Amino acid sequence: MTQYSDDRVQDQQPGLEHEMSPPPEYMPRYPGSGRLEGRVALITGGDSGIGRAAAVLFAREGAKVAFLYLDEDDDARETLEAVRAEGADCIAIRGDVGDKPCCFDAVARVVGEWGRLDVLVNNAAEQHGQDAFEDVSEEQIAATFRTNIFGQMFMVQAALPHMGEGAAIVATTSVTAYRGEDLLIDYSATKGAILSFIRAMAHKLAPRGIRVNGVAPGPIWTPLIPASFPPEKVERFGKSSTLGRPGQPNEVAPAILFLSCRDSSFMTGHVLHPDGGEATAD
Structure with a gap:
């Protein structure tokens, strides 16, 4: 069994995939079938983890792919190369989703390039991660909410003028929105907010023919893990799931693909749960 015992704790968020050991698995497992042929996709946090896996899978399914990342240039370069290796056009955009003008600039670049x-x-x-909630600073709460939920709202506001009937929005929430996590109280709260945002926007956009759904992963082996927890926590990561192990990014990406293509044309306001059974684990 793979040992998730990376002792190189990272001191930055959202973490660096190229420093992880073992490396996450992000490559698609199956040949493409053209499910996103002719489509244009924009993925935030696409340099690593679930975002990278989705970007490469979308490329294999025929999409043009743009992704937004914070400052992880080496990881972004690897994602860019992996997407292009699938024969797809790709744009990597450096910026902070918590900055509203950045979100609008990213969308404008995508639409300017591909129309x-x-x-x-x-x-x-x-x-x-924080053991004591009393130690969670106002600055940490503000940063977590700005990235995790403000950023999603800003991106939707930027994208909507360019999205027509048949378009899809997929949001990443988390198992922590359903179970909570005592080390990640502010994070869990943002993921609960995302869940409500998915449901509200699904009703709002249904008359326009735009579907809004989400995935609630966890525990998944991504750069967030060594960037958030001490080595002893990393070593136990995922063992509480019903399947007894953490998941890989390429085990989440197919759920995102499903919600992004016409296979899910009669679904909106729903959340899929690639979580190894953790949401129902005792």
Whole structure:
């Protein structure tokens, strides 16, 4: 069994994939079938983790892919190369989703390059583990909310003028929205807010033919994990799930693909749960 015992604790959020050991698995497992042929997708947090896995899978399914990342240039370069290796056009955009003008600039760049936007995947997030809630600073709360939920709202506001009937928005929430997590109280709260945002926007956009759904992953082996927890916590990561292990980014990306393409054309306001059974674990 793989040992998740990376002792190189990272001191920045959202973490660096190229420093992880073992490396996350992000490559798609199956040949593409053209489910996103001719579509244009923008993925936030696409440099690593779930975002990278979704970007490469979207490329394999025929999409043009743009992704927004914070400052992880080496990881972004690897994602860019992996997407292009699938034969897809790709744009990597450096910026902070918590900054509203950045979100609008990113969308403008995508539309300027390809003339349309069909799929928005709101995936970027940060989390900061704290044993005592009393030690969670106002600055940490503000940063976590700005990235995790403000950023999703800003991206939707920027994207909507360019999205038409048949477009899809997919948001990454978390198992912590359902179970909570005592080390990640502010993070869990943002993920609960995202869940409500998904449901509200699904009703709001249904008359326009735009579907809004989400995924609630966890526990998934991404850069957020060594960037958030001490080595002893990392070593136990995922073992509480019903399947007894953490998941990989390429085990979440197919759920995002499903919600982004016409396979899910009669679904909106729903959340899929690639979580190894953790949401129902005792």
